[in-house]
Amino acid sequence: MSSHTSTKKLLPGAVIMDPGSTEQNETGSWRSMRPVTDYEKCTSCMSCWLYCPDSAISCEKPPKVDYRYCKGCGICANVCPVKAITMVPEGQK
Amino acid sequence: MCKCVPGKGDNHGAGGTKVKKFMTGNDSAALAAKLARVKVISAYPITPQTTIVEKLSEFVANGELDAEYIKVESEHSALSACVGAAATGVRTFTATSSQGLMLMSEILFVASGLRLPIVMTNVNRSLSAPLSIWCDQQDSVAVRDSGWIQLYCENNQEILDSTIQAFRIAEETLLPVMVCFDGYILSHTAEPVDVPEQSEVDGFLPQYNYPYALDPEHPGSIGAVGVPDYYEEFRFMLQEEMLKAKEKILEVGKIFAEKFGRKYGLLERYRTEDAEIILLTMGSLAGSLKDMVDEYRQHGERVGLVKLRSFRPFPVRELKDAVGNAKAVAVLEKDVSPGLSGALFSDLSTALINSKKSPLLMNFICGLAGRDVSPLQIREAVKSTLEAVEAGEVKNPVRWLGLRETLMGLR
Numbered sequence: 001m002s003s004h005t006s007t008k009k010l011l012p013g014a015v016i017m018d019p020g021s022t023e024q025n026e027t028g029s030w031r032s033m034r035p036v037t038d039y040e041k042c043t044s045c046m047s048c049w050l051y052c053p054d055s056a057i058s059c060e061k062p063p064k065v066d067y068r069y070c071k072g073c074g075i076c077a078n079v080c081p082v083k084a085i086t087m088v089p090e091g092q093k
Numbered sequence: 094m095c096k097c098v099p100g101k102g103d104n105h106g107a108g109g110t111k112v113k114k115f116m117t118g119n120d121s122a123a124l125a126a127k128l129a130r131v132k133v134i135s136a137y138p139i140t141p142q143t144t145i146v147e148k149l150s151e152f153v154a155n156g157e158l159d160a161e162y163i164k165v166e167s168e169h170s171a172l173s174a175c176v177g178a179a180a181t182g183v184r185t186f187t188a189t190s191s192q193g194l195m196l197m198s199e200i201l202f203v204a205s206g207l208r209l210p211i212v213m214t215n216v217n218r219s220l221s222a223p224l225s226i227w228c229d230q231q232d233s234v235a236v237r238d239s240g241w242i243q244l245y246c247e248n249n250q251e252i253l254d255s256t257i258q259a260f261r262i263a264e265e266t267l268l269p270v271m272v273c274f275d276g277y278i279l280s281h282t283a284e285p286v287d288v289p290e291q292s293e294v295d296g297f298l299p300q301y302n303y304p305y306a307l308d309p310e311h312p313g314s315i316g317a318v319g320v321p322d323y324y325e326e327f328r329f330m331l332q333e334e335m336l337k338a339k340e341k342i343l344e345v346g347k348i349f350a351e352k353f354g355r356k357y358g359l360l361e362r363y364r365t366e367d368a369e370i371i372l373l374t375m376g377s378l379a380g381s382l383k384d385m386v387d388e389y390r391q392h393g394e395r396v397g398l399v400k401l402r403s404f405r406p407f408p409v410r411e412l413k414d415a416v417g418n419a420k421a422v423a424v425l426e427k428d429v430s431p432g433l434s435g436a437l438f439s440d441l442s443t444a445l446i447n448s449k450k451s452p453l454l455m456n457f458i459c460g461l462a463g464r465d466v467s468p469l470q471i472r473e474a475v476k477s478t479l480e481a482v483e484a485g486e487v488k489n490p491v492r493w494l495g496l497r498e499t500l501m502g503l504r
Contacts, residue, residue: 012267012334013208014319014327015305019312 027054031072033087035065041084048076048085101383102247102363102400116286118279121249122188122214122272123148125256127158128294129212132183135163135174137193141226143216143280145188168193172200172213179209180315182306184260187211190276191218191232198236201269205240205331207315210263210270210303213241214256217376217427218276219462227463228276229427230376234404234436240331242266242338243404245375246274249284254355255402257294261345264301266338268331273404275377275427277463289353297352335406342403359408361400362415364390368397370478371419371452375401375437378425378459378466385471396475401437409444416441421453423478425471425494427460434491453478453487459494470494 011017035048044061056069057076065076077085116124123145126134134153136146152158163174168189175185189197194215204211215233219225233243242262246252252274259270274280305313319327339359346357361379364386365371372382379400389396399415401408416422426435433439438456445451457474460466474494481487498504 010323010326010330011305012330013206013305013315014317014323015208016314016317017305017311019314021314 026068027071028068031067031070032090033072033074034067034090035070035072035074035076035085036088037062037065038084038086041082043082043084045081047079047081051075051079101380101387102361112288112290113285114288115283116249116253116288117144117281117283118246118249118252118274119144119216119281120148121253121286122256122274123152124288125253126186126212126214127152128289128291129184129186129257129260129298130295131158131160131186131212131260133161133163133175133178133185135165135171135178135185135187137165137168137171137189141190141193141218143188143190143214143276145214145216149186168196169200172197172204172211175211175213176200176204176207176209179204179211179303180207180305180307182301182303182308184264184301185209185211186213188214188216190216191220191226194232194236195220198239201236201239201241203316204269206327208267208331208334210260210267210301212256212259212263212270212272214252215271215273216276216280217273225462226276228278229461229463230273230275231428231461233271233273234426234428234430237405237436240268240335241405242268242270242335242342244270244272244342244402245404246272246279246402247377247379247400249279249282249286250355251357252279253286253288254349254353254357257289257298258342258345258349258357260298260301261348262338262341264303265345266334266341268334268338273376278377287353287355293352297349339403339406339408339411342406357402359401359403359406359411360415361402363398363400365397365399365415365419367395369395369420369482370397370475371416371422372396372398372425372471372475373401373416373422373437373441374398374425375404376427378427381466381468382425382471385468385475388468389475404437404440407440407444412441412444413448416452417445417448417450419452420482421455421478423455423457423474425457425459425466425474427458429458429461438491453481454490455481455487456491457494458491464495466494 042062049057049063058064153162178185217230219229263270350356382398424438426437
């Protein structure tokens with residue numbers, strides 16, 4: 001069983017009556033590649049925050065990746081105009 | 094041949110109401126949806142659609158029914174629109190047939206998985222290819238595993254009554270219900286139907302309150318991902334509710350009988366008490382078979398009929414009680430699961446497995462794509478079953494009735 005297994009009683013039809021429960025499901029363990037930001041290069045243009053499909057990048061300057069949720073899709077690295085983000089295999093520094 | 098004039102069995106004659114109308118099966122279904130005061134109807138109007146949704150569109154356009162009528166571009170969308178509407182907690186209805194049901198099949202599983210109590214009519218018609226528009230039950234039988242309750246009707250009275258009951262069954266189990274009846278034989282054939290008063294139906298069907306209705310004031314989520322840690326539990330819960338739905342169908346049938354005078358259960362027994370051979374079928378063929386049973390009885394032959402009304406949930410205990418003491422059961426059905434047998438036959442076999450004593454079982458595939466099931470064919474089925482009883486064994490359990498063997502070079 002993975003870490004996000006809840007023991008809460010299930011409702012018929014998988015209905016979830018407590019909104020925002022996705023926050024409890026940390027999906028960071030799905031990641032095989034990790035985005036690493038070089039803050040020397042980052043211009044805080046917020047493109048990575050805008051494009052992140054999982055809202056795993058914070059809306060602050062400079063933006064930070066929340067590794068509890070980041071699935072490592074690499075979109076942030078792809079859209080970064082100054083190539084400040086590198087995808088690094090998990091387990092490597 | 095079809096016994097189109099209601100006459101025999103549980104649901105004929107004894108009406109609690111006085112208004113009899115001459116109506117087709119399609120009109121009966123449409124009127125039942127209107128009497129249930131459905132709030133959202135969604136439909137794709139082109140072939141193989143029936144006049145059910147056409148009639149309902151008239152009711153809405155004439156102001157006789159206060160409902161949203163959503164016209165969509167496919168059956169897939171028709172049922173999807175019902176899913177969305179049902180999630181907001183309103184009573185929803187749609188109707189389809191054959192290829193339309195096939196196109197809906199993805200959303201059938203969504204509706205039951207989300208436990209949305211949608212009621213849908215399926216007019217039983219055969220599937221392509223070869224292209225056909227005529228009656229058999231292959232369409233709904235093909236989606237028996239979709240998690241929908243399936244009720245089959247013998248005549249137009251049962252269509253009206255079962256559709257009204259379907260809303261209550263659905264809403265009290267949170268399971269979608271498919272009311273199935275034979276294309277043309279019932280859908281386009283007019284019969285006298287006892288039509289209850291609106292006030293009586295209002296008393297039977299209270300206003301619907303879906304406990305998990307989408308509401309901006311109280312946000313929630315539906316359609317979440319079922320990861321491996323959760324999915325199995327939801328399928329188990331669906332299965333449990335389906336099994337429990339048998340009691341609900343009986344309970345709703347009982348309340349209906351008290352109010353309207355017509356009895357409904359999971360199945361109907363016709364002259365089965367001392368029957369040595371029992372015929373088992375679903376839908377309008379039961380009407381023809383009742384006549385044949387009477388004919389056999391006149392000659393002193395102990396033949397009876399069980400008409401299955403609820404195909405899903407499958408009434409295992411009740412079927413065992415109904416056929417357990419017979420020497421043989423002949424299952425006549427308008428569908429086939431190629432590579433095995435008819436679906437009703439294989440389900441009956443499952444019901445009787447692990448029983449200490451089981452009757453011999455014979456399967457007769459018949460009436461595909463609107464081919465008449467003649468008295469001659471039915472006699473052939475009974476004769477083969479009698480022969481099996483005399484021999485004490487079944488050599489070839491799955492047979493076809495009325496097959497034109499010369500066309501296939503088999504003779």
